[in-house]
Amino acid sequence: MSDRHIVKSYDRDLEAIQALIMKMGGLVEAAILEAAQSLENRDEELAEKVRKGDKSIDALEERVNEEAARLLALRQPSAGDLRTVLTVMKIGANLERIGDYAKNMAKRTGVLVQMTPIEGSAGAIRRMAMAVEAMLKDALDAYIQRDPELAQDVRLRDHEVDQMYNALFREFLTFMMEDPRNITACMHLHFIAKNIERMGDHVTSISEQVIYLVTGEMPEDDRPKADRTAVDVPGF
Amino acid sequence: MSDRHIVKSYDRDLEAIQALIMKMGGLVEAAILEAAQSLENRDEELAEKVRKGDKSIDALEERVNEEAARLLALRQPSAGDLRTVLTVMKIGANLERIGDYAKNMAKRTGVLVQMTPIEGSAGAIRRMAMAVEAMLKDALDAYIQRDPELAQDVRLRDHEVDQMYNALFREFLTFMMEDPRNITACMHLHFIAKNIERMGDHVTSISEQVIYLVTGEMPEDDRPKADRTAVDVPGF
Numbered sequence: 001m002s003d004r005h006i007v008k009s010y011d012r013d014l015e016a017i018q019a020l021i022m023k024m025g026g027l028v029e030a031a032i033l034e035a036a037q038s039l040e041n042r043d044e045e046l047a048e049k050v051r052k053g054d055k056s057i058d059a060l061e062e063r064v065n066e067e068a069a070r071l072l073a074l075r076q077p078s079a080g081d082l083r084t085v086l087t088v089m090k091i092g093a094n095l096e097r098i099g100d101y102a103k104n105m106a107k108r109t110g111v112l113v114q115m116t117p118i119e120g121s122a123g124a125i126r127r128m129a130m131a132v133e134a135m136l137k138d139a140l141d142a143y144i145q146r147d148p149e150l151a152q153d154v155r156l157r158d159h160e161v162d163q164m165y166n167a168l169f170r171e172f173l174t175f176m177m178e179d180p181r182n183i184t185a186c187m188h189l190h191f192i193a194k195n196i197e198r199m200g201d202h203v204t205s206i207s208e209q210v211i212y213l214v215t216g217e218m219p220e221d222d223r224p225k226a227d228r229t230a231v232d233v234p235g236f
Numbered sequence: 237m238s239d240r241h242i243v244k245s246y247d248r249d250l251e252a253i254q255a256l257i258m259k260m261g262g263l264v265e266a267a268i269l270e271a272a273q274s275l276e277n278r279d280e281e282l283a284e285k286v287r288k289g290d291k292s293i294d295a296l297e298e299r300v301n302e303e304a305a306r307l308l309a310l311r312q313p314s315a316g317d318l319r320t321v322l323t324v325m326k327i328g329a330n331l332e333r334i335g336d337y338a339k340n341m342a343k344r345t346g347v348l349v350q351m352t353p354i355e356g357s358a359g360a361i362r363r364m365a366m367a368v369e370a371m372l373k374d375a376l377d378a379y380i381q382r383d384p385e386l387a388q389d390v391r392l393r394d395h396e397v398d399q400m401y402n403a404l405f406r407e408f409l410t411f412m413m414e415d416p417r418n419i420t421a422c423m424h425l426h427f428i429a430k431n432i433e434r435m436g437d438h439v440t441s442i443s444e445q446v447i448y449l450v451t452g453e454m455p456e457d458d459r460p461k462a463d464r465t466a467v468d469v470p471g472f
Contacts, residue, residue, distance in 0.1 A: 069319070180412070190423070
């Protein structure tokens with residue numbers, strides 16, 4: 001077998017793994033939007049679909065890991081190719097976690113439909129979810145196109161998601177203080193908001209992987225800090 | 237260079253990486269306990285130490301990944317050795333996440349010391365943290381000793397942590413309903429409890445990696461389900 005032959009098989013294997021990642025990405029993007037939609041429309045059927053759909057996402061991640069391990073063992077890639085394979089595995093892990101958060105969100109929808117709605121909250125959460133979904137789409141585009149500038153842009157947009165989260169956190173607190181009967185619903189909504197904020201962190205991590213893959217360096221920690229509620233909310 | 241020579245260098249490299257993982261494990265264990273202790277004693281200085289200490293944990297994870305990538309590229313290990321290297325990287329990622337949760341906990345301590353304490357909560361949280369720290373210690377022992385039975389034992393113990401979390405969740409809700417002035421503190425405490433519960437999930441993941449490493453199979457999902465608040469708390 002000639003060297004060229006080996007190189008070609010490696011490329012084909014890598015492309016197959018990337019196709020799995022893209023498929024995962026598509027499922028995860030849909031899960032984010034559908035989880036938010038099921039909450040807004042109090043649609044238990046759609047929430048159930050999201051919950052069940054997470055199994056396919058998990059199965060794809062497992063396939064990504066198996067194929068990547070097989071590729072590493074058989075093709076013994078060079079340093080650069082090795083970095084690509086490891087990046088793909090990390091992106092797979094990030095996508096799987098985002099899928100988990102969407103599933104958790106859909107679970108809470110099943111609970112929240114039984115409670116009095118908190119005014120305006122479902123719309124605000126949908127907007128947050130849409131922002132994260134758009135970020136994810138761009139992060140995966142940045143990966144496929146090996147575009148570190150687009151990846152950097154995604155990183156910076158995570159700040160907006162953090163701001164949306166902080167605003168919601170404060171809003172839920174006032175609802176709870178106004179009427180203790182809102183407390184349980186607000187706790188669940190707060191968790192959902194926090195989960196979307198964490199999805200944003202995982203999308204940021206994907207973007208950083210892309211930057212590392214192309215430039216060989218992890219970006220400096222110049223992006224604005226995530227969830228501030230741990231440090232600056234006590235004042236109100 | 238003889239084959240035996242290559243094998244020996246590989247073993248030495250792997251041992252060096254494992255030593256880094258053990259060092260990480262020690263720092264993470266200490267961070268968990270100190271974060272809980274700083275909350276219980278309202279000790280801002282200790283909380284600050286935990287927050288700052290997370291940088292060393294992150295730096296160690298980076299070194300684990302670099303060394304593992306270097307080992308993969310230079311030594312081109314066989315399927316079994318490859319599995320070990322990938323496992324080490326995953327354990328490193330889990331430890332890094334647990335460290336993040338401890339840091340987040342310590343951040344909230346800085347906030348909580350400014351509020352009226354919620355009776356009994358800090359002790360309950362310390363007990364949860366101690367349970368997770370003991371699990372982590374055993375999971376890392378199971379890794380070093382390649383002991384799938386100990387790893388399986390750790391997995392099952394995660395159920396107790398989940399139960400502690402569920403009990404605390406309900407307790408915080410009653411405190412909030414009793415007096416709206418408790419709401420902010422309880423939200424932070426609730427987050428801390430949730431973070432410890434998530435640490436437990438990461439320890440479980442380490443245990444599952446150990447089982448996979450030794451037996452070649454991921455354990456069946458026979459362990460009791462984690463956080464139930466998303467599904468069965470609405471009733472109260």
